[in-house]
Amino acid sequence: MIPAQFGYTRPGSLAEACQELAADEEAKVLAGGQSLLPLLRMRLAYPTKLVDVGRLPELAGVHDRGDHVFIGAMATHDEVLRSGVVNADCPLVALATATVADPAVRHRGTFGGSLAHADPAGDVPAVVLALDGVLVARSADGERDIPAAEFFVDYLESSLRQGEILVGVKIPKLGAGWGFHYEKFQRTAQAWAIVGVAAAVRRSNGAIQESRIALTNMAPTPVRAHATETALAGMDLGGEVRQACAEAAADTSPPGDLHAQPDYRRHLARVLTHRAVRKAAGSV
Amino acid sequence: MTEVGRPRKRKEDARLLTGRTQWTDNLRQPGMLHVAFLRSPMAHARITRVDVSGARGLPGVVAAFGGQDLAGEQGSLPCAWPVTEDVIIPDHPPMAVSEVRYVGEAVACVVATDRYLAADALEAIEVDYEPLPAVIDLAEALAEGSPKVHEEGNKAYSMKITTGDIDAAFQDAPVVIDRTYVQQRLIGAAMEPRAVVATTDGDSFTLWSSTQIPHVLRVMLALTTGIPEHKLRVIAPDVGGGFGTKLQVTAEEVLCLLLTRRLGKPIKWNESRSEGNLTVHQGRGQIQHIRLAAEADGRIRGLQVDLLADMGAYLVLLTPGIPLLGATMFNAIYKMDAYEFGCTGVFTTKMPTDAYRGAGRPEATFGIERIMDELAAELNVDPLEVRRRNWIKHEEFPYTTISGLTYDSGNYEAATEKALSLFGYDKLRAEQSDRRDRGDPVQLGIGVSTFTEMCGLAPSKLLGAARFAAGGWEHGSVRMLPTGKVEVITGTSPHGQGHVTAWSQIVADALGVPFEDVAVVHGDTAISHKGLDTYGSRSLVVGGVAVLQACEKVREKARRLAAHALECSPEDLDFAEGAFTVRGTDSRRTIQELAFAAFTAHDLPDGVEPSLDSDATFDPDNYSFPHGTHLCAAEVDTETGLVKIRSYVAVDDIGKVVNPMIVEGQVHGGIAQGIAQALFEEAVYDAEGNLLTSTLADYLVPSAADLPDFTTDRTETPATSNPLGAKGVGEAGTIASTPAVVNAIVDALRPYGVQDITMPCTPERIWRAVEGARP
Numbered sequence A: 001m002i003p004a005q006f007g008y009t010r011p012g013s014l015a016e017a018c019q020e021l022a023a024d025e026e027a028k029v030l031a032g033g034q035s036l037l038p039l040l041r042m043r044l045a046y047p048t049k050l051v052d053v054g055r056l057p058e059l060a061g062v063h064d065r066g067d068h069v070f071i072g073a074m075a076t077h078d079e080v081l082r083s084g085v086v087n088a089d090c091p092l093v094a095l096a097t098a099t100v101a102d103p104a105v106r107h108r109g110t111f112g113g114s115l116a117h118a119d120p121a122g123d124v125p126a127v128v129l130a131l132d133g134v135l136v137a138r139s140a141d142g143e144r145d146i147p148a149a150e151f152f153v154d155y156l157e158s159s160l161r162q163g164e165i166l167v168g169v170k171i172p173k174l175g176a177g178w179g180f181h182y183e184k185f186q187r188t189a190q191a192w193a194i195v196g197v198a199a200a201v202r203r204s205n206g207a208i209q210e211s212r213i214a215l216t217n218m219a220p221t222p223v224r225a226h227a228t229e230t231a232l233a234g235m236d237l238g239g240e241v242r243q244a245c246a247e248a249a250a251d252t253s254p255p256g257d258l259h260a261q262p263d264y265r266r267h268l269a270r271v272l273t274h275r276a277v278r279k280a281a282g283s284v
Numbered sequence B: 001m002t003e004v005g006r007p008r009k010r011k012e013d014a015r016l017l018t019g020r021t022q023w024t025d026n027l028r029q030p031g032m033l034h035v036a037f038l039r040s041p042m043a044h045a046r047i048t049r050v051d052v053s054g055a056r057g058l059p060g061v062v063a064a065f066g067g068q069d070l071a072g073e074q075g076s077l078p079c080a081w082p083v084t085e086d087v088i089i090p091d092h093p094p095m096a097v098s099e100v101r102y103v104g105e106a107v108a109c110v111v112a113t114d115r116y117l118a119a120d121a122l123e124a125i126e127v128d129y130e131p132l133p134a135v136i137d138l139a140e141a142l143a144e145g146s147p148k149v150h151e152e153g154n155k156a157y158s159m160k161i162t163t164g165d166i167d168a169a170f171q172d173a174p175v176v177i178d179r180t181y182v183q184q185r186l187i188g189a190a191m192e193p194r195a196v197v198a199t200t201d202g203d204s205f206t207l208w209s210s211t212q213i214p215h216v217l218r219v220m221l222a223l224t225t226g227i228p229e230h231k232l233r234v235i236a237p238d239v240g241g242g243f244g245t246k247l248q249v250t251a252e253e254v255l256c257l258l259l260t261r262r263l264g265k266p267i268k269w270n271e272s273r274s275e276g277n278l279t280v281h282q283g284r285g286q287i288q289h290i291r292l293a294a295e296a297d298g299r300i301r302g303l304q305v306d307l308l309a310d311m312g313a314y315l316v317l318l319t320p321g322i323p324l325l326g327a328t329m330f331n332a333i334y335k336m337d338a339y340e341f342g343c344t345g346v347f348t349t350k351m352p353t354d355a356y357r358g359a360g361r362p363e364a365t366f367g368i369e370r371i372m373d374e375l376a377a378e379l380n381v382d383p384l385e386v387r388r389r390n391w392i393k394h395e396e397f398p399y400t401t402i403s404g405l406t407y408d409s410g411n412y413e414a415a416t417e418k419a420l421s422l423f424g425y426d427k428l429r430a431e432q433s434d435r436r437d438r439g440d441p442v443q444l445g446i447g448v449s450t451f452t453e454m455c456g457l458a459p460s461k462l463l464g465a466a467r468f469a470a471g472g473w474e475h476g477s478v479r480m481l482p483t484g485k486v487e488v489i490t491g492t493s494p495h496g497q498g499h500v501t502a503w504s505q506i507v508a509d510a511l512g513v514p515f516e517d518v519a520v521v522h523g524d525t526a527i528s529h530k531g532l533d534t535y536g537s538r539s540l541v542v543g544g545v546a547v548l549q550a551c552e553k554v555r556e557k558a559r560r561l562a563a564h565a566l567e568c569s570p571e572d573l574d575f576a577e578g579a580f581t582v583r584g585t586d587s588r589r590t591i592q593e594l595a596f597a598a599f600t601a602h603d604l605p606d607g608v609e610p611s612l613d614s615d616a617t618f619d620p621d622n623y624s625f626p627h628g629t630h631l632c633a634a635e636v637d638t639e640t641g642l643v644k645i646r647s648y649v650a651v652d653d654i655g656k657v658v659n660p661m662i663v664e665g666q667v668h669g670g671i672a673q674g675i676a677q678a679l680f681e682e683a684v685y686d687a688e689g690n691l692l693t694s695t696l697a698d699y700l701v702p703s704a705a706d707l708p709d710f711t712t713d714r715t716e717t718p719a720t721s722n723p724l725g726a727k728g729v730g731e732a733g734t735i736a737s738t739p740a741v742v743n744a745i746v747d748a749l750r751p752y753g754v755q756d757i758t759m760p761c762t763p764e765r766i767w768r769a770v771e772g773a774r775p
């Protein structure tokens, strides 16, 4: 399919990019283009201009910032999943990113683009939500931090304001004793998740002390499975874990589509949460 | 060492894999314009107004037309297979004029200086539709009072063939199995979408198309457009895959010709992927009602098949005939006393169906191989044992089946033995029963498919008897060039199969020339002056044989030249390694020397024409019948419904093999496509007739990552119906694998009382089946 006409600009600095966006309400940020270009080609979006932020130095790279890892918005999925600091300090991010699409998409698609796009079927949003990441946004008016829990507003809608650019994400480092797993359920290896579960579990003395669980594609936004998190606290890995995980679908409103109806997604969320928690707990 | 039988790397691969070749897609002509089509968003509607004037003034736009503008000259797209005397073949304008009958049907077009401007201008065209009811469900379409797709009604045709006493077979039968299976619609998704370029010099026309059938296309386009056949040249340059979807005379091909005739400029059309999902003819689309009557020991008494076949909105090139390619195949490798085959072709407001890898035979094989497993389950007998009790034994060949075909050769015992030992059947059965006993949430199933198929299309007289509009012969031409190299022209039209390599191997052996010295030319009606193209696993067993026979004629001519040069009688010459030697001497002439002598023609024997070349046209007198045994082990996660194929063994008997590496590729790709039907792919229409799977995010084509390693092997029972002894391998894997996989899934779920999972066997469907069975 062929997109309608649009303008294109590649500003040299973040400040310049903010100016470009402030000047034109119909302009859109272009990152890796892996989600935006399909929308243009199917003529589901008609921006006047694309502001390409792909090469802005302020948005690049993955950085160790002491108590957190800073992932630049334009770090590609491939960069992220190969990053030493990510694998050492927030391996859940690498585990989930490795399941995104295929190598070609992972070399173009970006961490920040995935979050700004706010697709609940994306794998990255649930992970950032589970890890209580903080998103850093910049506009002509200045910079602000947005906690992940406030970032995802609705289907394909984030709390980024018109003219704001996502600069990067702070992922707090979890201390010792945590195990991680991302359980993705899909029909073909390169497809989007029907349901995904991001789990971080801290165990000591055999029991689960604490857990962070977020679900992919179970609502218009990624969602935390708070009921399960609460139920799991203090449990050992025996039989009740399955019951605790059965709460995972409690506060969800999953979509129904060609690949799965809502009741099946709810069922999957329960089964997959159980698997994710067991694997995360076992990986400590 | 002979060339035939060697795993030669393919000559065409370097250019095909790097893309450094001429496709229609990258073809440019001076002054070329681009056409884009506006397509109906409605499945069924009357067109009350088309206004293209808004598009006409836009930048780059050269012309814009609605169907009415072309009505006088566009004719009707052809159907070449009027399967019964009273089949309804509705008028089918390439561009809809007064009514649309599927989503995606072209209603207007824009011609512009580039593709982008043409696409933009489509948005300025206004079309008013008066909605008519969609017709989606096959049974409902036939019900009294159903809305009509065409004035003439929703039944395209209906036919029934009965052999033996079918009533007696079912009367008092100890076992009767009655099942209904659904063959979902499939989209071919060839790597290269369709593309067309049409040009004219004012008098004659050239059409390039990403097609499998340049020769058939030329005849059909001449008949449809009125362009005299001798003024129309059709070229299929390299073509990026087809799988039957490019065995078609398309609306876009006709319209590009009409537009070049009107505008006097080259016209190009490139299809987008989502446009292709909507408007490339689809495959399968059947509801199969099958009844099988058997003795208590599992021997089949009779088989009754009643099909509803989804034609879609119109009958395109072969639409009504596709299900009938299965008419003689449901009985497969089994002996029985009676057989009945009935089929009703049904119009719906969906994209027309037509050939897709296997065409009619995968559907039939699925039906019989699934119900054989049901029979085994009913009798509590091993599924291979039930098959053994019924199949034709190797000493019984040639064997005339209940449906009237004569299978020339085969050895089902040998293929099955080999498959069993590669698979580790007994060990897997033991693991299966262990998992059952333990109540393992992941169950193991074993699926069997002892398939055969009919290919090598086809004996012309049999096609005639089946009311097909053309013959089934093929042509090959072989000429020795003055320098001793060889040029072969073939009437087949490869689109990824490797004919250039395989034909080179055949020629190298037949003429004793180096493999590297052979070139193969194809796909241009101005060069390859006759042929019937590539489909139905016909190319080697019909076209390859024609090339072989042309070589034999060349060799006999060379023998006369050698005898003349060496002053002996032709019978005194031995031919080996490319040279004729006078028996018992060392006087010899190489075939290259003889080619040069034939070129100079300075000293030819009386009655021998200059130039060392010949051609041959081969018309087989029987089909060929590849067969094999495929075994699949699948793990089914009963908690999520996910299927994982753990191992897959394919032992195929395709007769003599020219190039084992090419065969391996065909088998792998074939199995992948069959697995795709079993697990992943379906063209889904909603109740209003919208295609919900218009992108590859929703129409799931599996990749290598979704497939297991295949263990492949062969047995070799040569075909006796052609001198190569080959049977054809283009479709075997696809035909065999679909039932093997579904049988494995159902086998895994038998303890849950599951008897069938509708394809594609999605995790959700499997989960629901298991849930439904839980107490």
Ligand SMILES: Cc1cc2nc3c(=O)[nH]c(=O)nc-3n(C[C@H](O)[C@H](O)[C@H](O)COP(=O)(O)OP(=O)(O)OC[C@H]3O[C@@H](n4cnc5c(N)ncnc54)[C@H](O)[C@@H]3O)c2cc1C
Binding pocket: A028, A029, A030, A031, A032, A033, A034, A035, A036, A037, A053, A073, A099, A100, A101, A102, A105, A108, A109, A110, A111, A112, A113, A114, A116, A117, A119, A121, A122, A123, A124, A160, A164, A165, A166, A167, A190, A191, A192, A193
């Ligand atoms: C075939 C295919 C399969 C895929 N499969 C998966 C999958 O399995 N899992 C998965 O998670 N994803 C998948 N994706 C999506 C992929 O991860 C994309 O990379 C991602 O969704 C968007 O990132 P991008 O850099 O391409 O963003 P773009 O497409 O460039 O932009 C997406 C949106 O975000 C906005 N945006 C981008 N960057 C910024 C920024 N810095 N500030 C403000 N707004 C911004 C854009 O304006 C646009 O609206 C798939 C994509 C494809 C093409």
